[in-house]
Amino acid sequence: MPLTLERVPGQEERVILSMGPQHPSTHGVLRLVLELEGETVVRAIYDIGYLHTGFEKSFERLTYSQDITLTDRMDYLAPLSNNLAFCLATEKLLDLEIPPKAQYIRVLLTELTRIQSHLVWLGTHAIDIGAMSVFLYCFREREDILRIFEMMSGQRMMTSYFRIGGLALEPPLGWTERVERFIKRFPAKIDEYEGLLTRNPIWMVRTQGIGAISAADAVAYGVSGPSLRGSGVKWDVRKAEPYSSYDKFNFDVPTRPEGDVYARYLVRLGEMRESVKIVRQALDGLPEGPIKANAPHIVLPERESMKTSIEALIYHFKIVTEGFHPPTGEVYQSIESPRGEFGIYMVSDGSPRPFRCHVRAPSFANLQALPKLIEGRLIADVVACIGSIDVVLGEIDR
Amino acid sequence: MNAEAQNHPVIQRLETLIPGAVEEGQVFRGELTLWIPAGRLRGVAEVLRDDPELSFKYLSDLTALDHFPLEPRFETVYHLYSIEHNRRLRLKVRLSGDNPGVDSMVPVWPGAIAFEREIFDLFGIQFAGHPYLVRILLPDDWEGHPLRKDYPTEGYR
Numbered sequence: 001m002p003l004t005l006e007r008v009p010g011q012e013e014r015v016i017l018s019m020g021p022q023h024p025s026t027h028g029v030l031r032l033v034l035e036l037e038g039e040t041v042v043r044a045i046y047d048i049g050y051l052h053t054g055f056e057k058s059f060e061r062l063t064y065s066q067d068i069t070l071t072d073r074m075d076y077l078a079p080l081s082n083n084l085a086f087c088l089a090t091e092k093l094l095d096l097e098i099p100p101k102a103q104y105i106r107v108l109l110t111e112l113t114r115i116q117s118h119l120v121w122l123g124t125h126a127i128d129i130g131a132m133s134v135f136l137y138c139f140r141e142r143e144d145i146l147r148i149f150e151m152m153s154g155q156r157m158m159t160s161y162f163r164i165g166g167l168a169l170e171p172p173l174g175w176t177e178r179v180e181r182f183i184k185r186f187p188a189k190i191d192e193y194e195g196l197l198t199r200n201p202i203w204m205v206r207t208q209g210i211g212a213i214s215a216a217d218a219v220a221y222g223v224s225g226p227s228l229r230g231s232g233v234k235w236d237v238r239k240a241e242p243y244s245s246y247d248k249f250n251f252d253v254p255t256r257p258e259g260d261v262y263a264r265y266l267v268r269l270g271e272m273r274e275s276v277k278i279v280r281q282a283l284d285g286l287p288e289g290p291i292k293a294n295a296p297h298i299v300l301p302e303r304e305s306m307k308t309s310i311e312a313l314i315y316h317f318k319i320v321t322e323g324f325h326p327p328t329g330e331v332y333q334s335i336e337s338p339r340g341e342f343g344i345y346m347v348s349d350g351s352p353r354p355f356r357c358h359v360r361a362p363s364f365a366n367l368q369a370l371p372k373l374i375e376g377r378l379i380a381d382v383v384a385c386i387g388s389i390d391v392v393l394g395e396i397d398r
Numbered sequence: 399m400n401a402e403a404q405n406h407p408v409i410q411r412l413e414t415l416i417p418g419a420v421e422e423g424q425v426f427r428g429e430l431t432l433w434i435p436a437g438r439l440r441g442v443a444e445v446l447r448d449d450p451e452l453s454f455k456y457l458s459d460l461t462a463l464d465h466f467p468l469e470p471r472f473e474t475v476y477h478l479y480s481i482e483h484n485r486r487l488r489l490k491v492r493l494s495g496d497n498p499g500v501d502s503m504v505p506v507w508p509g510a511i512a513f514e515r516e517i518f519d520l521f522g523i524q525f526a527g528h529p530y531l532v533r534i535l536l537p538d539d540w541e542g543h544p545l546r547k548d549y550p551t552e553g554y555r
C-alpha cells in the first residue's frame with residue numbers, strides 16, 4: 001500500500017495528488033503526495049526509498065579500502081566529496097597524517113566537484129522553471145570538469161581517487177595546465193549564466209519570495225549547506241571545522257538573508273566563484289612531496305618496490321587479503337559537500353571491516369524542510385522549491 | 399569516565415544544571431561522547447538545546463548501533479552541533495534488545511523526524527511520541543530490520 005494522505009472530513013472536494021516518482025522535476029525518484037485546494041497545496045508529504053540499496057549494510061562486509069567505491073555511488077554528482085569524507089573519517093580513526101600535496105589536491109578536486117555539482121543543479125533547476133537554454137551552457141562546462149576527473153583518476157564519475165592515506169595515483173603530466181585553462185575561462189561563464197537568469201524578469205517572478213524558510217526553522221530541521229546559507233546562517237564546515245588544510249585557504253562564505261528560492265540560487269552562484277578562488281590558490285601553492293602517507297601497513301606499496309623488496313610484497317599481500325586493523329573506537333567526520341554537511345559516523349571494533357558506518361546525507365535532512373516550503377503555495381511553485389534545495393536521491397535512499 | 403572527559407566544559411555545565419544525568423563520558427580523538435539513561439534523555443536534550451552556554455540547536459545526525467549478542471543490545475546515537483559555539487557532542491542511550499524503545503526527539507529537534515523513521519525501519523527501535531512512525535526506506539510489508547547484526551548480508555533467510 002503506497003504512502004498517501006488521509007482525507008479531512010468536510011473537505012472532500014480537495015484533490016489528493018500523487019506527484020512522482022517518475023516526474024522530471026523530482027531529480028531521481030522522489031514521490032510527493034499533495035493535498036490540493038484548487039491550485040494551492042494544503043498539505044504535503046514525501047515518499048522516498050525507491051533507490052535504497054543498503055549501502056550501510058554493505059559497508060559492514062567490505063574492508064575499509066573497498067568501502068570507498070561505495071561512497072562514489074551514493075551522491076553520484078559529488079563522488080569526490082564522498083570519497084573525501086570517508087577517507088578523512090578512516091584517517092581520523094587511524095590517527096594518520098596526510099602529506100600536504102595530497103591535501104591540496106584533495107581540496108582542489110573537491111572544489112571542482114562542487115562547481116560541477118552546482119552546474120548540474122543550475123541547469124536542471126532552470127529547466128524546471130522553464131529556462132531551457134541554461135542547461136546546455138551548464139553541461140558544456142561540466143564536461144570540461146569531468147574530463148579533468150577522467151585525466152586524474154581514469155573515471156568521469158565513479159572516481160574513487162582518494163584513498164586512505166592519500167591519493168590513488170600521481171596526477172599525470174600536464175594536469176595543472178588543464179585546470180589552469182578551465183579556471184581562467186570559467187568566471188566569464190558564470191557571468192553568462194547570470195546574464196541569462198539573475199535579472200531575467202520571468203526568473204525573478206518565479207523565484208523571489210517563493211519557498212521562504214526562516215533561519216531558526218532551517219536550523220531546527222537540520223538543513224545545511226547552501227540551503228541554510230540562503231536563510232542567512234553563515235555556517236560552513238570548511239570554515240568552522242577546517243579539514244584537509246582548508247584553514248590555509250582564503251575564501252568567503254556567501255549568504256543571503258531572504259531564505260527564498262532566489263536567495264539559494266544566488267548563494268550557489270556565489271559559491272562557484274569562491275570555489276574558483278580556492279582552486280586558484282591550491283594550484284599556486286601546491287606543495288612538492290609524496291602523495292601518500294608513510295604508513296606501509298595501511299597504504300599499498302608502489303608496484304616497483306614490490307618487485308625488489310620482500311617487506312613491500314608482504315604488506316601488499318596483507319592489505320589486499322586481510323585489510324588493516326584500526327583501533328577500537330568511534331569517530332564522526334563531516335565535510336561541506338555541495339549539498340551541505342556530509343558526515344560519516346564510523347565505529348570500529350578493531351577488525352578490518354567497519355563495525356558500523358553511518359552516512360549523514362545532507363539531502364536527507366534538507367528534504368525534511370520541503371513540506372514547510374511548499375505548503376500554502378501554488379502547485380507550480382512546487383517544482384521551483386524541489387529544485388532549490390538540490391536533493392540527490394541516491395544519497396537520501398542510500 | 400576518563401580525565402579528559404571529566405574536565406570537559408560540556409560535562410561540567412551539565413553536572414551543575416542537572417546533576418547525575420551523565421552516566422559516562424569519554425573523549426576519543428578529541429570527540430566527546432556522553433551516555434545518558436534512556437529515561438532522562440528528553441530532559442537532557444532540552445537543557446542541551448536551550449541553555450545559552452550549550453545551545454546545541456542543530457541535530458546533525460541520529461543513528462543507532464546493534465551490539466548483538468551483547469546486552470544492552472542497542473544504542474541510539476545523537477550527534478549534536480552548536481553553531482554559536484562551534485562545538486560538537488555525541489549523546490548515546492543504551493537500550494535493551496527486548497522490545498527496544500526510547501522517547502522521540504521530534505519535540506526537541508523537528509529534524510529528527512526522518513532520522514527516527516529510518517532507525518525504526520532499519521533497526522526496529524520504537525520512538526515514543528513520534529508523530530508518524532512508519533517505514534521510510536523499505537516497503538511497508540518488508541519483514542525484519544536489515545541493519546540488525548543478526549540479519550544476513552547475502553542469501554536467503
